[in-house]
Amino acid sequence: MCGIVAGVGQNDVVPVLIQGLQRLEYRGYDSCGLAVHTGSLVPGAHTGLHRTRSTARVAQLQAQAQAEELRESIGIAHTRWATHGEPSVVNAHPHFSFGPGPHSADSPEQTARIALVHNGIIENYETLRQQLEAKGYVFASATDTEVVAHLIxxxxxxDLFQALREATTQLRGAYALAVIHRDEPHRLVGARAGSPLVLGIDAAGQRNFLASDAMALAGVTDQIIYLEEGDLVDLQTGKYWLSDSQGQPLEAAQRPVQAVKAFAAAAELEPYQHYMQKEIFEQPRALSDTLTDVLEISPELFGDGAYSTFKAIDSLLILACGTSYYSALVAKYWIESLAKIPVQVEIASEYRYRDSVPNPRALVITVSQSGETADTLAALRHAKSLGHQHTLSICNVATSTLVRECRHSYITRAGVEIGVASTKAFTTQLAAFFLLTLALAQTKGVLSEAQINEHLQALRHIPSAVQAVLALEPQIISWADDFARMDNALFLGRGMHYPIALEGALKLKEISYIHAEAYPAGELKHGPLALVTSQMPVVVVAPNDALLEKLKSNMQEVRARGGVLYVLADANTHIHSDKGLHAIRMPEHSGPLSPILHVIPLQLLAYHTALGKGTDVDKPRNLAKSVTVE
Incomplete structure (x- = not known):
């Protein structure tokens, strides 16, 4: 959730640190800061540690750095999303350690001995804090991170690297760390466990970097090493060393350098007002790219040996969080209906904390946009510990931890998604799940090749169909004008469109802050109908399917109680606008694939409602893009 950028070299790294933080702003944050070792570029200057922090945007931090004329060859920077301690300058990273003994907020920064930035959560920080306070360390913040600085x-x-290695043996929880020391002005050390960290290598040998995401280094270097669980790294000017958690050196072959395509262009808004708007309209391209290499259905689309895995399994266990969880719920309907394989879908953050009954013949599927979602990674590891060996990841980042830890994978090609509210990642996940459905059905022999090809052709048509749905935007804007005046909303769907109602409600609450709930329409009489008034707009996903007539009855229950309906209706449903009923006609019905089409108007509704309410669409309050802590 937080962002780290750090670097050491022969020339000024401050602009790279600032630029890196700007590239990570999409993750969400409520404070930011940087620390440098002063005097590194000015012979004879007073040396020591200096930091500047802000609870405003990175642009303000940049202005502070310029005003303070910071030009240094080593530094660490951070964007923080508050967990321990409120968003404030004193709780913002980097954190200092001045050593044991009394000091105050007015202590000269040059006397600080350690500067540190941290992503993750230290679970045993209270115990460590008590031990350090007993040694005379004074704490200035309410964070768990300051404990690590004092511990080191x-x-x-x-030897800073040795101190870091010894400190990590005492930490419980998740962390990515970057640390500098007053007495070692050309050395930067780092470590990771449960939170991502990458090493960026300057091809010219002038500078090396650490970052929580390769995107932070776009345009600086494309030579990346992905650190593994427990790795430690020692960076000096033009040199680096890697070791495992035991301090044993790692060879180059164990952590190879990878050329990672720069993402800088993808981070530009172009003609759009917000990243979310841009990403909604990128969905035809994202879906098309996700299907580019699919010439025919084959289990090998999911990696070598997938056929043997698919033959061996008798069920599926899908683990995911948030929007990815809703895509998995849609997939459950598809897989059970078309491939005839039982599917269990679990919220990853709940699965690992309950007693479950493992089935070694189940295929465990993990779903994540970033591939670094902490709860999903932990759930995967828990499943493996129970004896699950068949694993597959659906993910948007080929180099992510989730992909590396699963035997099989399908990489969606949504491209970089910056808006916190996921859009194109969701629809490309659905496309990947439909491919998986067809591959499983083929392996199990429950669909003929003609039927599989028919479904594949329908999937290939989806990008064009989505383009047609996007043309409904003017009608959806008129709905948004109504919703922007409301405080609550109810979303209804049936069958495989119930998860789409859930996703629509999630989008509305995420970015407009309107309280929204979703229910299976058949559940109305079991409680939600009590909420229906003229001030409770009810959104209905109404495809022309076998449940349509029952859905119409549910709609009449709403109208009879003064509720106002907003209906996304397929052709030939005979649902028309009337008093208390606003209908938008979908361009076409796509059978099993209609969930992909029906979610698009709900994304647009959330976006334009948020515009009407004047909220921060791309950076909604209290939320972060990449949830890398529990």
């Missing part, structure tokens, strides 16, 4: 200082005996 307490272990320091002239």
């Amino acid at each position: 200082d307490s272990l320091y005996e002239g």
Whole structure:
């Protein structure tokens, strides 16, 4: 959720640190800061540690750095999403350790000995804090991170890398760390466990970097090493060393350098007002790209050996969070209907904390846009610990931890998604799940090749169909004008469109802050109908399917109680606008694939409602893009 950028070299790294934080702003944050080792570029200057922090945007931090004329060859920077301690300057990273003994907020920064930035959560920070306070360390913040800075200082005996390694043996929880020391002005060290960290190598040998995401280094270097669980790294000017958690050196073959395509262009808004708007309209391209290499259905679309895996399994267990969880719920309908395989869908954050009954013949599928979602990764590891060996990931990042830890994978090609509210990642996940459905059905022999090809052709048509749905935007804007005046909303769907109602409600609450709930329409009489008034707009997903007539009855229940309906209706449903009923006609019905089409208007409704309410569409309050802590 937080962002880290750090670097060491022969020339000024401050502009790279600032630019890197700007590239990570999409993750969400409520404070930011940077620390440098002063005097590194000015011979004879007073050396020490200096930091500047802000609870405003990175642009303000940049202005502060310029006003303070920061030009240094080593530094660390961070964007923070508050967990321990409120958003404030004193709780913002980087954190200092001045060593044991009394000091105040007015202590000269040059006397600080350690500067540190941290992503993750230290679970045993309270115990460590008590131990350090007993040694005379004074805490200035309410964060768990400051504990790590003091802990490293307490272990320091002239070798920062060794102090970091010893400190990590005492930490429980998740962390990505970047640390500098006053007495080692050309050394940057880092470590990771449960939170991503990458090493960026300057091809010219002038500078090396650490970052929580390769995107932070776009335009600086495309030579990336992905650190693995427990890795530690020691960076100096033009040099680096890697070791495992035991301090054993790692060879180059164990952590190979990968050329990672720069993402800078994808981060530009172009003609759009917000990233979410841009990403909604990128969906035809994203879906087309996701299907580009699919010439025919084959289990090998999901990696070598997938056929043997698919033959061996008798069920599926899907683990996901948030929007990815809703895509998995749609997939459950598809897979059970077309491939005839039982499917269990679990919220990843709940699965690992309950007693479950493992089935070694189940295929465990993990779903995540970033591939770094902490709860999903932990759920995967928990499933493996229970004996699950068949694993597959659906993910948008080929180099992510989730993909590396699963035996099989399908990489969606949504491209970089910056808006916190996921749009194109969701629809490309659905496309990947439909391919998986067809591959499973083929392996199990429950669909003929003619039927599989028919479904594949329908999937190939989806990008064009989505383009037609996007043309409904003017009608959806008129709905949004009504919704912007409301405080609550209810979303209804049936069958495989119930998860689409859930996704629509999630989008509305995420970015407009309107309280929204979703229910299976058949559940109206079991409670939600009590909420229906003229001030409770009811959105209905109404495809022309076998449940349509029952859905119409549910709609009449709403109208009879003064509720106002907003209906996304397929052709030939005979649903027309009337008093208390606003209908938008979908361009076409796509059978099993209609969930992909029906979610598009709900994304647009959330977006334009948020515009009407004047909220921060791309950075909604209290939320982060990449949830890398529990």
